Amino acid sequence: MKLFKEGDARRASRRKRVFDVLQVVGDAIQGGQPESTLHRLITQGAASVVEAEGAVLYLLDEKAGVLVPRHCTRDCPPLIALPERIVNQAKTNAGTLPSFLRLHSIKPGEGVVGSVFSNLKEENIPDLRHHPKFEGKANPFQQHVAALMAPLKHGVRGLGVLAAASERTKPFSPHELEMFDALAEQCGFALGNAQAHQEAGAKRKLESELRNASEIQRILLPEKAPETAGWEMAARNVPARLVSGDYYDFVPVGSTHLGVAIADVCGKGIPAALITAMCRSVLRSNARETLSPATVLAAVNRNLFPDIREDMFITVSYAVLAEDGSSLTLGRAGHTPPLVWRQESGKVDVISAPGVAVGVDKGSVFERITKDVPIPMESGDVLLLYTDGVNEAVDHKELEFGEERIKTIFALAAPNGAQAVVDALCDAVRKFIGGEPQSDDITLVVVRKK
Structure with missing residues (x-):
């Protein structure tokens, strides 16, 4: 016991x-x-x-x-x-x-x-x-x-x-x-x-930081597209995440011209957003008095090349417009080729301007290949700049939206003005992907000659 x-x-x-x-x-x-x-x-x-x-x-x-x-x-x-x-x-x-x-x-x-x-x-x-x-x-x-x-x-x-x-x-x-x-x-x-x-606390903190970054990025985007004597413009950015690797901008160039930029950083999330902000800042500082898009893009490349990781690059299209509508000159740094709808023929042209993405080469090759390309525009003609999040959007069958769909919708909407093109393409992409998550940022800039 x-x-x-x-x-x-x-x-x-x-x-x-x-x-x-x-x-x-x-x-x-x-x-x-x-x-x-x-x-x-x-x-x-x-x-x-x-x-x-x-x-x-x-x-x-x-x-x-x-x-x-x-x-x-x-x-x-x-x-x-x-x-x-x-x-x-x-x-x-x-x-x-x-x-x-x-x-x-x-x-x-x-x-x-x-x-x-x-x-x-x-x-x-x-x-x-x-x-x-x-x-x-x-x-x-x-x-x-x-x-x-x-x-x-x-x-x-x-x-x-x-x-x-x-x-x-x-x-x-x-x-x-x-x-x-x-x-x-x-x-x-x-x-x-x-x-x-x-983990929940870390997730809440990250989400808060992402929301702050998203708000900062939203502030950096133009509140609305400007309207000049010769041009009607519209634009939209639809990020795939809280923060975007795409951006667009309208930049005053002297007293008689306007710069229109669209860019896509290879990557997503905060790293891509930081490179986006750097690109915007450098482009703006070099665009103020320069009428040559290729010269501005060369300056952007030389400034950013030392700070971009080897696995990252930026594609950019940058156009300089005379505010009275008399000229439009394009420089393209590896970006998706722009499209122009011609009112007279009703056809859509692809603008093939030579260029290398920012961050791929430190300068000499970039500057040799990237050139200014004047684009003749008649009254009623419409220019479309877009990022690859539009043409590479995929549906539940893994089929891409593709350039041909863009051309078709562009041609149908262009007679109704710049904003109509933005609305039509965004609606078409949203319906195309259905319930699938958006895989990439979507950015559009549309310029119509009055």
Whole structure:
């Protein structure tokens, strides 16, 4: 009867220690303690619950696909296979073993720890050396290691492995395994919730930053298209994400001309938006008194080339219009060829102007190829500049919207003016993709000669 009462008291003490550890861990999460503190409290608590010499926590790095040791208490016996060179060095250098254990990651399914993670099942291991998954050789650091290991889970998602161990010949009891597994289950739930909370917070912060960037970008776009004595204009930008890699702009050039720019950065999101803002700024600063589009584009290229990553580039079309309608000159830096609808014939012409994308060449090749191209425009003729988000829009069958559809819709809408062309093309693309997500930014600029 006395032995029974002592055993009962030990079990009650273990249960209390489990609750105490969970209280400490819960308080740490509630108090916003750093992850390193949380990991330390879990491992120290795990060792105390079963009165083990030490404990170790492995968590899955989902990007790398490996289990990474996040915290190991000082006296925890090693639970992974030790290379012979580490064993030999550790005999004379006390820091070798802890350093190796802190840095050595494990693949799921590798060794005993990896097996517990893959199977998502707890184990009571009387002697580590005799476990069928242990791959190490006999050494003085793992002579009689008894261990408890349990997977950390959040729902059906494996998070890692919690282990407690001692150098001893007596195995852990079934009740110790039961309490240890209960602790691991609750710690897994707590860690999973903490990760979800952290990810949600990071997502909210990113969304806030993207909204701010989107608002800044919206402010940088013209509020409305200008109207001059000789031209009627309209434009629209429809980003695929909160921020866009496309932009358009109307730039005063001297007192008698107007610059019209459209650009598409190779890429999406914030990096593309930053390059877009740089392109806009540099183009504006070089366009003020320059009537040659090719000269302006050459200056943009020379300024931006040193700052653009090798995997990025910008396609730009830039036209300079005499405000009275007497001339229109185009420069094209690798951008989608513009289209012109001719009122007299009702046909759509493709404007093939030579040019290289900004950021591909530092200057000499760009300037040799990119040339000014005058475009004769009669009253009623309409110029269409657009980014490849229009022609490359895809439907549920992965079919592209294509240039021919653009020409057809352009020709039908052009007699009704610049805004009618923008509206018609945007509506047609939206109907074409149906419920499919927009895959790329869409930008249109339309110029009609009065």
